[in-house]
Each structure stands twice: as C-alpha cells, then as structure tokens.
Amino acid sequence: MYQFLRNKLGNRIANALIAVWYIVLCVLIYYFNSVPAGNFRYLNY
Amino acid sequence: MEELFEFIGYSFIVVLIYWLVKDSLRMWVIISSCLLYVAYYDIESFLILTTSSLSTFYFLRNQKKYNYIALYVILALVSLFVFYKMKTTYDQGVFKAALPLGLSFYLFRLIHFAIESFKSNTQKYSAQDFFAFMFYLPVITIGPLIRIGEWLKEVKRKRWDPQLFSGGLERILYGCVKIVIMGNYLFTVRLGYLISDISINNKWLAAYLECISYAGNSYMQFAGYSDIAIGFSMLFGIRILENFNFPFLASNINDFWKRWHISLSQWCRDYIFTPIASYTRLPWMAVIASMLVLGLWHELSPRYVIWASFHGIGIVIWNLYSKYFKNQYPGFLGKVYDGFSMLLTFNFVVVSFAWIKEDSVWDSVQVFKTLLGLG
Numbered sequence: 001m002y003q004f005l006r007n008k009l010g011n012r013i014a015n016a017l018i019a020v021w022y023i024v025l026c027v028l029i030y031y032f033n034s035v036p037a038g039n040f041r042y043l044n045y
Numbered sequence: 046m047e048e049l050f051e052f053i054g055y056s057f058i059v060v061l062i063y064w065l066v067k068d069s070l071r072m073w074v075i076i077s078s079c080l081l082y083v084a085y086y087d088i089e090s091f092l093i094l095t096t097s098s099l100s101t102f103y104f105l106r107n108q109k110k111y112n113y114i115a116l117y118v119i120l121a122l123v124s125l126f127v128f129y130k131m132k133t134t135y136d137q138g139v140f141k142a143a144l145p146l147g148l149s150f151y152l153f154r155l156i157h158f159a160i161e162s163f164k165s166n167t168q169k170y171s172a173q174d175f176f177a178f179m180f181y182l183p184v185i186t187i188g189p190l191i192r193i194g195e196w197l198k199e200v201k202r203k204r205w206d207p208q209l210f211s212g213g214l215e216r217i218l219y220g221c222v223k224i225v226i227m228g229n230y231l232f233t234v235r236l237g238y239l240i241s242d243i244s245i246n247n248k249w250l251a252a253y254l255e256c257i258s259y260a261g262n263s264y265m266q267f268a269g270y271s272d273i274a275i276g277f278s279m280l281f282g283i284r285i286l287e288n289f290n291f292p293f294l295a296s297n298i299n300d301f302w303k304r305w306h307i308s309l310s311q312w313c314r315d316y317i318f319t320p321i322a323s324y325t326r327l328p329w330m331a332v333i334a335s336m337l338v339l340g341l342w343h344e345l346s347p348r349y350v351i352w353a354s355f356h357g358i359g360i361v362i363w364n365l366y367s368k369y370f371k372n373q374y375p376g377f378l379g380k381v382y383d384g385f386s387m388l389l390t391f392n393f394v395v396v397s398f399a400w401i402k403e404d405s406v407w408d409s410v411q412v413f414k415t416l417l418g419l420g
Contacts (some may be wrong), residue, residue: 022218029221033046035229 055082059182060280072177079180083146090145098179101155105162115163119156126152130345147186149342151179153312158193160316168197183277187270189288189308203282213279220272228265232258252415259402260395296386298359301394313339333357348409352400359393
C-alpha cells in the first residue's frame with residue numbers, strides 16, 4: 001500500500017499522507033481509549 | 046485499558062534502554078524488565094514463573110535423550126497448570142481468584158521446552174538464552190507461544206534494523222486500533238446499541254448479532270494484543286511467529302484453526318495431535334483430544350469442553366467430507382463454492398462462541414434454542 005502511494009504520488013507526498021494517517025489513528029485511539037473492553041478479560045490467561 | 050497503556054509505556058522505556066546498553070547486556074535488560082513487570086503486577090505469578098523456570102532449567106540442562114527426568118518435569122508442569130486452572134474456575138469466594146499473570150502462556154512454553162529436551166531437539170543454549178526465552182517481556186502476558194528453536198535462531202540474528210523497527214511501531218499502532226477502536230468501540234459498544242434496539246422486535250437476529258459481537262471483539266482484542274507483542278519484539282530486533290492470519294476468511298474449519306491463535310494450534314498439533322495420531326492411527330481421536338486441550342487451555346470448565354468438542358466434531362466432519370468431495374468446479378461456480386464455504390465456516394465459528402459467551406451451559410442452550418427458532 002505504502003509502496004503504491006510512493007510510486008503514484010512520489011516520496012514526499014506519500015510520506016506526508018502516511019504521517020497524517022498515523023496521527024489520525026493516534027487521535028482516534030486517544031479518543032476511544034476510555035471505552036470498556038467488553039467480554040475480553042485481558043491478563044486472565 | 047490502563048494496563049495496556051502502562052504495558053506499552055513501560056515497554057518503550059525498556060526498548061530505549063535495550064538499544065542504549067552494549068550488546069552483551071541486552072538480553073539481561075529483557076530478562077530483568079520482564080521480571081520487574083511481572084513482580085509489580087502479580088507477585089504470585091512472579092514466584093511461579095521464576096521457580097518453575099529455574100527448576101526446569103536446573104533439571105533439564107544437558108540431559109541425554111529420552112531422560113525420564115524430563116517426564117517428571119512435564120508432569121509437574123501439567124499438574125501446576127491444572128491446579129491453577131481448577132482453582133480459578135471453581136473458586137467460590139467473594140473475590141474470585143484470578144489466574145496468575147500469563148500463567149497459561151509461560152507454563153505451555155515450559156512444557157514445550159521440556160518435551161523438546163526429552164527428545165533432545167534443542168540446540169545448544171546458554172542460561173542467558175533460556176531465561177531470555179522464558180522472561181521475554183513482549184509475550185509474557187498474552188503470547189504468542191514462542192518456540193525455543195526459532196527463538197535461539199532469532200536471538201543470534203538480532204541486530205538494529207530501522208525497517209524492522211518502523212515495522213514494529215506500525216504493528217503496535219495497528220494493534221491498539223484493533224483493541225480500542227475495532228474491538229471495544231465498534232464490536233462492543235456500537236454493535237451493543239444496535240443489538241439492544243433489535244432485541245425488542247427480533248430475538249433471533251439479536252442472538253445472532255450477539256455471537257458476532259463476541260466473536261469479533263474476541264478476535265480484535267486477541268489479534269490486537271498479539272500485534273503489540275510482535276511489534277515490540279520487532280523493536281527489540283527479534284521476529285516472532287504470527288498468531289492470527291485473517292481467521293474469518295477461512296474456507297473450512299480446518300483452515301480456521303491454521304489461522305486463529307496459530308501458536309497454540311501448532312502447540313496442540315505437535316504435542317497432542319501428532320503423538321496420538323501416530324500411536325492410535327485414529328486421526329479423529331487425535332483431533333478431538335487436541336481440541337479438548339486447546340479448549341481447556343482457556344478454562345477448565347464444561348462450557349469450554351463443549352466448545353472444543355463442537356470444533357473437534359466440526360473438523361472431523363470436514364475431514365470426512367473433504368475425502369470424498371472436492372471443489373472441482375471451474376471458474377465462476379468454483380468461486381461461488383469457495384464463497385459458500387467461507388460463509389458456512391464463518392457462521393459455524395461465530396455460532397460456536399455461544400457456548401463460551403454465556404456463564405453457564407444452560408444459558409448457551411437457550412441461545413441455541415433462539416438461533417434455531419425454538420425459543
């Protein structure tokens with residue numbers, strides 16, 4: 001996927017897009033991190 | 046979620062120290078950081094982990110092939126595993142006892158090591174190699190179940206690799222996305238709202254969606270934690286085996302177990318299925334036994350016995366079917382056949398979660414009654 005972007009858009013634009021994508025994911029994780037984990041019992045195995 | 050972010054924060058500090066110290070100290074950074082982490086969260090688990098690892102190392106170091114001591118060690122480890130599983134499953138106290146942190150993973154890792162020692166399949170290893178294998182921070186709480194052979198190869202190969210490092214960071218990020226956004230938010234909260242709206246008018250659809258919610262959330266959580274473990278391992282310059290490979294795209298139930306919790310499935314294949322199948326020449330019995338161990342690894346309870354048997358019987362039926370019928374349709378028809386197989390497998394797996402999502406078998410039976418239109 002990243003290689004495809006780099007081939008199509010060039011390194012600079014592709015890298016900028018990928019960086020934005022990562023930032024968006026980080027913001028979403030921060031935003032949703034207080035949601036309870038449901039049925040999965042982490043640390044129970 | 047706090048534990049997850051604490052684990053991630055702590056692991057990043059460890060990664061930083063790991064690359065700052067000289068090469069000869071790096072494995073000791075991993076070992077000490079893992080021990081510190083386990084001791085901080087669960088002192089009982091720390092004691093079990095250290096005692097069982099030290100005694101296994103002491104008894105099995107430089108043993109000859111087929112030495113009976115390895116059998117005693119395996120028996121002791123299995124007994125310890127069964128004892129703690131029984132204790133947590135049948136504890137009737139007000140504050141239900143929790144399983145010591147990561148116990149199922151590190152005891153199965155030790156059992157694997159003891160079996161390989163019995164068969165003299167282990168390459169030469171030092172105390173540092175063994176303890177780094179046992180006290181490896183990324184996999185300590187939630188796997189994957191790494192193998193000593195691959196571990197020794199990877200440790201020898203480890204080096205600073207920027208590409209591997211950036212790949213690791215990406216895996217950690219995607220792991221968090223799976224857990225927090227896909228698992229917690231989409232499959233639990235959003236789908237939960239939808240189910241509560243639907244349940245008033247359509248009980249069947251609500252029961253089916255509940256199974257999807259449970260299966261989807263379990264997958265996202267488990268695969269997410271595995272991604273984080275694999276990602277951190279990549280940050281240490283060590284590649285470990287994958288644990289999930291798009292299991293819901295499996296074309297049959299056999300294929301599903303090659304894609305879901307791969308490290309545990311392979312463990313059961315190597316140490317339960319293969320010996321039983323070779324000894325009895327009854328593959329169906331080996332399949333059922335493997336699935337039972339796989340199920341009981343999660344919890345020693347009737348609901349997991351039924352869930353495991355359900356899958357075991359599914360695999361046996363599939364194996365019988367595939368002996369006589371094969372997809373020989375060309376072109377479009379073949380694709381339709383594949384799509385139908387995938388859909389059937391998906392539904393089989395999703396519905397099977399009804400056995401474990403409820404607290405009792407009786408409640409699960411009620412869910413099945415609803416799904417079959419009887420309740």
